[in-house]
Amino acid sequence: MPFGLIQVLSGTVGSICFAMLFNIRGRRLAVSAVGGFLSWSFYLLFELLTKNEVLSYFIVAALITAYAECMARVVKTPTTTFIMAALIPLIPGASLYYTMTSAFSGDLTLFGNKAVYTLELAAALALGVITASAVAKGIFAGIKRWRSRLTNNEQ
Amino acid sequence: MKNKLTSAxxxxxxxxxxxxxxxxxEDSINRILTALGACRVDTFIITSSMVVTVHTECGEILTETRRIGGAGTDFEKLHLLNSLSRRICSGEVAPDEIDAELSRVHSARTYPLWLEFVCYALIAGAFTLFFGGNVFQALFSLGVGAxxxxxxxxxxxxxxxxxFAKFTGSFVATALAFLASHLGMPGGADAIIIGNIMSLIPGIGLTNALRDIFTGDSITGILRCIEALLAALAIAAGYFVLAALTGGGV
Structure with missing residues (x-):
């Protein structure tokens, strides 16, 4: 089995388990699982295209937020639910671990690099989420205004 | 209005x-109180404290403060609270029914404790594979997760x-991983430790903290950043103690 497929599948299992720890149930658990599956699939795709992990993190966070904003409106629940569960495979766990090991080995240059890299990944995730939710908010507000104008005209 | 403020x-x-x-x-409290007839609502909320002031129609000014304890993550409850606040705003739930509805939210279902053990085990096993571990490491990780x-x-x-709980969790995971690698686990300890760290690290906390800062809730963001940093340090400390005892891993 190719390593990418193993990663996508195990990342999805991780997302589902985290979603259950967050007490997400029923239909919302299924939406979270799909989110987890999409997030690492998107990441592999954009990592291949851009060859830049931080940029890929930003793009995937934005795409997942778009997915979460849409699904949150379908099942009428706070958007955070799906963002939190779907971004689980992108948590920089390995990066944090190597930050720790480099600090322990006393290699301060490596430690600095790893620590900054971990923070860059987290910041890319946060910025991706914010950008996409701001855009989504604007779009959904626009649709609402357009719809109410339509109904007003009919009257 | 006093009761409505307390309910909100x-x-x-x-x-x-x-x-x-x-x-x-902040948004929910504003909407609920405005729907219940407040002329003006001012909310100030950080992770550990809430202050809400309402101006009533008859010119009265009411303020209530709360000290907030620890927060967890329970999206089932959040879902119910969110739909309750929607129904209050649309007038479907009358003000005197709010407390009864809220106690129903309290009895929301949670998963049983044994299932949490299963989830921790599966998270550890899955992320051991995810970060390049082999099948033996992943199977061992299941036990470590539990x-x-x-x-x-x-x-x-x-x-x-x-x-302290983060420190202990990281200590246990590192100890078992070092033990396994000492007894000849193929692939060593790294992937096992990383798999188990995933359920401990404040990745979500840090991302949320940065989100708060970027969206303007800077005080909350800074508090959450420090929480995430402390958790990361505790995890590192759990690893360090063992690495120092065994001379940098086995």
Whole structure:
């Protein structure tokens, strides 16, 4: 089995388990699982295209937020639910671990690099989420205004 | 209006405790109180405190303050609270029914404790594979994940300190991983430790903290950043103690 497929599948299992720890149930658990599956699939795709992990993190966070904003409106629940569960495979766990090991080995240059890299990944995730939710908010507000104008005209 | 303010704050407090973002809580309280007839609502919320002031139609000014304890993540509860606040705003739930509805939210279902052990085990196993571990490491990680959950449970029953719990969890995971690699586990300890760290690290916390800062809730963001940093340090400390004892891993 190719390593990418193993990663996508195990990342999805991780997302589902985290979603259950967050007490997400029923239909919302299924939406979270799909989110987890999409997030690492998107990441592999954009990592291949851009060859830049931080940029890929930003793009995937934005795409997942778009997915979460849409699904949150379908099942009428706070958007955070799906963002939190779907971004689980992108948590920089390995990066944090190597930050720790480099600090322990006393290699301060490596430690600095790893620590900054971990923070860059987290910041890319946060910025991706914010950008996409701001855009989504604007779009959904626009649709609402357009719809109410339509109904007003009919009257 | 006094009772309505208290009810709205009860909902807000529960939302915060269920892991809602600050601006969602502020927004919900504003909407509920405006729907219930307040002329002006001012909310100030950070992770550990809530202050809400309302101006009533008859010119009265009421303020209530809450100290907020620890927050967890319970999206089922948040879902119910969110739809309750929607129904209050649309007038479907009358003001005197709010408390009864809220106690129904309290009895929301949760998964049983044994399933949390299974989840911790599966998270550890899955992420060991995810970060390049082999099948033997992943199988061993399943057991380590359950042991980490057990150590967190024991911490919860005795010291009740979240930072110390992270230290203990990381200590247990590292100890078992080093032991396995000492006994000849193919592939070594790294992937096992990383798999188990995934359920401990404040990745979500840090991302949320940065989100708060970027969206303007800077005080909350800074508090959450420090929480995430402390948790990361505690995890590192758990690893360091063992690495120092064994001379940098086995």
């Amino acid at each position: 704050m009860n909902i807000g407090e529960e939302m915060l405790a269920a892991g809602a973002e600050i601006h969602r809580v 042991a980490v959950r057990l150590s967190l449970l024991l911490c919860d029953l005795t010291v009740k300190n979240r930072i």
